[in-house]
Amino acid sequence: MDTYTFLQLAGWVTVAAVLFLFAATCGFDFGAGMLAPFIGKNDYERRAVINTVGPTWDGNQVWLITAGGAIFAIWPRVYAASFSGLYFAILLVLWSLFLRPVSFEYRSKLTSAKWRHFWDWALCVGSFLPVLLIGVAVGNLFLGFPFQYSELGLRFFYGASQQDAHAFFDLFGLLRPFALYTGVFCVIMMLMQGAAYLAFRNEGVIHVRSRKVLVATSLLFMMMFALAGYWMTYIPGYQWTPMANPILNPLSNVVTITAGGWLQNYTLYPWMLAAPIIGFVGALFALLFTLIHKPFIAFCGSTLAIFGTLATWGLSMYPFLMPSATKPSQSLLVFNATSSQTSLIGILVTAVIMVPVIFIYTGFVYRKMWGRNTKMSVEAVKQQDHVLY
Amino acid sequence: MLPSVLSVDIARLQFAIAASFHFLFVPLTLGLTWILFTMECAYVKTGKQIYKDMTRFWGKLFGINFALGVLTGLTMEFQFGTNWAYYSQFVGDIFGTPLAIEGLVAFMLESTFVGIFFFGWDKLSKKQHLAATFCLALGSSLSALLILVANGFMQHPTGAYFDVETMRMQTSNLLQLFLNPVAQIGFAHTVIAGYTTGAVFVLGISGYYLIKGRDIDFAKRSFAVAAGFGLVASIMVMFMGDQNGLVVYKDQPEKLAVIEAEWDTQPPPANFNLIAFPDQKAQKNNFAIQIPDFLGLLVTHSWTIPIKGLKEYIAGNELRVANGQKAYMALVKIRAGDKSPQTMATFNQYKNDLGFGMLLTNYTSDIAKATPAQIKEAATNTLPDVASVFWTFRVMVGLALLMALLFVISIVMVLRKSWSHKWLYYFALISVPFPFIASVCGWFVTEHGRQPWTVYNVLPTPISSSSIASADVIASLIIFTLFYSALFTVELYLMFKFSRLGPSALHLGRYHWEK
Numbered sequence: 001m002d003t004y005t006f007l008q009l010a011g012w013v014t015v016a017a018v019l020f021l022f023a024a025t026c027g028f029d030f031g032a033g034m035l036a037p038f039i040g041k042n043d044y045e046r047r048a049v050i051n052t053v054g055p056t057w058d059g060n061q062v063w064l065i066t067a068g069g070a071i072f073a074i075w076p077r078v079y080a081a082s083f084s085g086l087y088f089a090i091l092l093v094l095w096s097l098f099l100r101p102v103s104f105e106y107r108s109k110l111t112s113a114k115w116r117h118f119w120d121w122a123l124c125v126g127s128f129l130p131v132l133l134i135g136v137a138v139g140n141l142f143l144g145f146p147f148q149y150s151e152l153g154l155r156f157f158y159g160a161s162q163q164d165a166h167a168f169f170d171l172f173g174l175l176r177p178f179a180l181y182t183g184v185f186c187v188i189m190m191l192m193q194g195a196a197y198l199a200f201r202n203e204g205v206i207h208v209r210s211r212k213v214l215v216a217t218s219l220l221f222m223m224m225f226a227l228a229g230y231w232m233t234y235i236p237g238y239q240w241t242p243m244a245n246p247i248l249n250p251l252s253n254v255v256t257i258t259a260g261g262w263l264q265n266y267t268l269y270p271w272m273l274a275a276p277i278i279g280f281v282g283a284l285f286a287l288l289f290t291l292i293h294k295p296f297i298a299f300c301g302s303t304l305a306i307f308g309t310l311a312t313w314g315l316s317m318y319p320f321l322m323p324s325a326t327k328p329s330q331s332l333l334v335f336n337a338t339s340s341q342t343s344l345i346g347i348l349v350t351a352v353i354m355v356p357v358i359f360i361y362t363g364f365v366y367r368k369m370w371g372r373n374t375k376m377s378v379e380a381v382k383q384q385d386h387v388l389y
Numbered sequence: 390m391l392p393s394v395l396s397v398d399i400a401r402l403q404f405a406i407a408a409s410f411h412f413l414f415v416p417l418t419l420g421l422t423w424i425l426f427t428m429e430c431a432y433v434k435t436g437k438q439i440y441k442d443m444t445r446f447w448g449k450l451f452g453i454n455f456a457l458g459v460l461t462g463l464t465m466e467f468q469f470g471t472n473w474a475y476y477s478q479f480v481g482d483i484f485g486t487p488l489a490i491e492g493l494v495a496f497m498l499e500s501t502f503v504g505i506f507f508f509g510w511d512k513l514s515k516k517q518h519l520a521a522t523f524c525l526a527l528g529s530s531l532s533a534l535l536i537l538v539a540n541g542f543m544q545h546p547t548g549a550y551f552d553v554e555t556m557r558m559q560t561s562n563l564l565q566l567f568l569n570p571v572a573q574i575g576f577a578h579t580v581i582a583g584y585t586t587g588a589v590f591v592l593g594i595s596g597y598y599l600i601k602g603r604d605i606d607f608a609k610r611s612f613a614v615a616a617g618f619g620l621v622a623s624i625m626v627m628f629m630g631d632q633n634g635l636v637v638y639k640d641q642p643e644k645l646a647v648i649e650a651e652w653d654t655q656p657p658p659a660n661f662n663l664i665a666f667p668d669q670k671a672q673k674n675n676f677a678i679q680i681p682d683f684l685g686l687l688v689t690h691s692w693t694i695p696i697k698g699l700k701e702y703i704a705g706n707e708l709r710v711a712n713g714q715k716a717y718m719a720l721v722k723i724r725a726g727d728k729s730p731q732t733m734a735t736f737n738q739y740k741n742d743l744g745f746g747m748l749l750t751n752y753t754s755d756i757a758k759a760t761p762a763q764i765k766e767a768a769t770n771t772l773p774d775v776a777s778v779f780w781t782f783r784v785m786v787g788l789a790l791l792m793a794l795l796f797v798i799s800i801v802m803v804l805r806k807s808w809s810h811k812w813l814y815y816f817a818l819i820s821v822p823f824p825f826i827a828s829v830c831g832w833f834v835t836e837h838g839r840q841p842w843t844v845y846n847v848l849p850t851p852i853s854s855s856s857i858a859s860a861d862v863i864a865s866l867i868i869f870t871l872f873y874s875a876l877f878t879v880e881l882y883l884m885f886k887f888s889r890l891g892p893s894a895l896h897l898g899r900y901h902w903e904k
Contacts, residue, residue, distance in 0.1 A: 054508065059497065059502075062500045062501075065463065065492050068467070069491065069493075070489045072466075072481055072484075072485035072488055072489065073481065073486045076478050076481020076482055077481070079469075079470050079478075079481060080470060080474035081478075083471045084471055084472070084856075084857065087855070087861060088865070090467060090471055091467070094463060094467045097460070097463055098463075098872060100460075101456040101460045106879065106883060109887070152721060153556060153852075154556045156475070156478065156855075163856070164393060164396060164856050164857055164859070165857050166861060167858065168860075168861050247555060248554045339481070339482045339485070339486075340560055342559070342562070342563060343482050343483060343485075343560040343563075346563045347489050350489075350490050350494065354494055354497075358497050361498070361524070365501055365509075368509060368513055386895065386896040387507075387510070
């Protein structure tokens with residue numbers, strides 16, 4: 001393997017790792033945000049939920065921003081194609097994300113019940129919609145997007161013609177059954193992660209209710225994950241024939257499409273089966289350990305399930321990043337959409353240095369905030385009424 | 390097919406709104422974090438409770454501001470992809486790098502410690518909490534550094550080359566990207582402007598308590614910290630502004646001539662247009678009040694170096710557009726597979742002007758067939774709107790001078806322990822909007838002054854945007870505007886409410902409204 005190919009793969013691993021960290025950490029923030037109005041029956045209970053993620057949601061959300069930055073830097077053409085191609089879907093994600101910082105920060109600034117009620121639901125919607133839409137987008141990745149490039153300037157066009165895209169109508173094109181299914185699946189996954197975190201960090205009524213949610217969502221997760229695998233055998237999947245210098249010929253890939261094609265990687269590289277297995281084992285851990293009152297291990301299980309799911313997504317599609325349904329030969333791949341060698345080295349070196357540093361200081365913050373056996377509860381909120389969110 | 394002119398214009402408007410709105414919150418974050426750190430240092434050193442109360446109260450206002458800073462910052466990251474797809478894929482290789490690094494190095498630091506700043510008072514030792522506040526402030530300033538490195542590339546592209554095969558700018562040298570003089574000085578000027586903003590904000594609101602005669606001790610100490618911090622910052626910001634002028638003169642001389650509305654090359658040292666009414670069509674100023682020799686001295690720091698006027702640049706650009714047309718024609722041949730030495734040589738000879746050739750897309754459907762008249766027209770329009778850049782620059786400088794005056798008077802009164810000057814507190818209070826207006830004006834000068842390019846002399850704005858129908862870009866613009874108006878209303882409401890409440894908002898039982 002030459003250096004550049006190695007760096008391209010390292011770039012793929014880096015984006016995958018950042019996406020996992022986003023899904024795992026923002027996952028419990030999103031999950032808690034969605035659950036807050038439902039498992040918190042009164043203001044103090046809701047504040048217990050919100051303040052469980054209160055001290056750390058901001059740092060966690062940076063993984064989303066870093067994921068965007070990493071895709072921009074490592075796969076510029078994927079960033080450009082996905083953000084402009086999925087125009088209104090992406091903007092809906094953004095607009096719903098708007099609701100989160102203000103909900104957290106402004107909700108408890110005033111005492112009016114109406115005011116707080118409004119922000120509770122804003123937080124719920126702001127946590128639900130991005131997860132749903134990102135899930136729908138990932139489902140559509142498997143189905144392929146309608147896009148193509150112009151020959152001369154490599155200008156990106158969404159749709160069947162090389163015209164300005166009618167983005168509003170294209171939004172409805174995304175609502176395909178499999179994509180909607182993956183959207184709902186992502187919501188379930190994030191609810192599981194949120195419930196696992198709340199159960200682990202809380203005592204009292206929130207703990208009890210979160211456990212129930214965790215049991216239900218981890219069961220649902222396993223069923224839906226299995227069904228998604230079965231559904232995949234019917235979906236036309238893409239297969240790429242290796243070629244020389246793909247980076248120099250992004251418009252002339254040889255791509256074959258066959259039903260169940262996305263599962264071919266598991267025949268080619270049987271070790272990849274580890275990914276879906278980890279997904280199931282993780283969810284099973286989440287279920288079993290919450291039943292025997294080990295909330296921390298249950299949370300680790302849920303995190304593992306997310307890892308397995310993301311790995312399954314990435315490895316099934318490998319080396320595709322964004323398949324084109326209109327012109328399969330113009331699909332974006334890890335080998336034709338990656339940045340140049342110098343940029344990759346710069347980003348990867350920074351990541352290798354910074355990620356451990358981030359882990360160290362983030363670990364410090366979590367340890368200090370939660371200490372030994374510090375738990376969130378309605379009583380804790382009452383004690384710190386004017387300090388907490 | 391290229392996106393319609395309307396679609397590009399609306400995308401530009403949308404970006405301008407998103408960036409200006411973001412920049413209402415960023416400078417305050419940059420400045421307040423260091424002021425919070427200063428106050429907390431006083432707390433750790435003296436152990437006086439009032440300094441902790443100050444840190445916590447101004448921290449509350451900081452939090453209200455920070456939430457909108459975060460969410461408007463998200464928009465910025467999305468804008469490049471949604472509305473400027475061609476730009477993103479054309480320069481993402483180099484432009485994306487500082488953005489990715491920003492997340493990992495700076496914003497993560499800032500955002501991780503912001504939580505513990507608010508909620509960690511009882512969970513950390515005094516020194517640990519001070520360290521957390523330091524990380525918060527450091528993170529926000531580092532963040533500005535990396536964003537300005539990215540922005541510096543748009544102003545003065547260094548460290549990258551155009552690659553024919555991949556049709557994009559590729560990184561040649563990351564060090565050059567980071568050491569770009571435009572980025573360095575832009576960073577210094579921007580963050581210090583932010584520090585000034587934070588200081589004016591604290592000074593003005595403390596002035597309000599002094600006018601109302603409540604929480605006097607709290608207000609005096611806050612006023613004193615802000616006056617000291619602000620004096621240093623406002624002197625530095627003008628020094629950095631001057632240095633920024635030198636760099637612009639060196640690396641974007643055309644932009645400098647736009648800022649000063651200098652149409653003709655004057656015998657050195659050039660006169661300075663204090664007030665002028667530029668007429669873009671006639672390429673002259675209709676009316677001007679000038680300060681003799683001042684411009685030459687200000688910008689070149691010399692008596693003998695001439696400053697080229699805009700007409701001279703336009704004449705030079707006409708040749709560059711013609712050369713760019715040749716580069717474009719060679720590029721078309723190369724892309725079609727003709728890699729003969731002759732074609733490659735033609736391309737290499739003219740490739741630095743390729744961007745100028747692309748400017749012709751606005752005037753003809755086929756660049757290869759552009760007429761000399763069209764080339765002349767394209768060259769004439771290599772300028773942004775001169776009048777708006779000229780005036781916003783003067784608003785920025787005028788406000789900066791006014792704020793410096795405010796800080797000088799304030800510090801004198803603080804040092805003389807003279808606390809009976811209501812007019813000074815009114816002056817401070819009405820100054821609160823000034824740094825925000827000045828910051829947005831500064832950005833307008835920088836970014837509009839770069840037109841018609843997204844990457845200076847490399848990538849023209851009209852081809853940078855996404856291929857999206859104008860109706861859809863208008864729709865998203867409307868939704869953005871609605872969202873931003875609503876959120877801004879809520880933010881201002883809370884900001885006013887908590888500013889009026891003052892330290893009583895902490896519910897400590899010691900302040901005005903609780904007695």
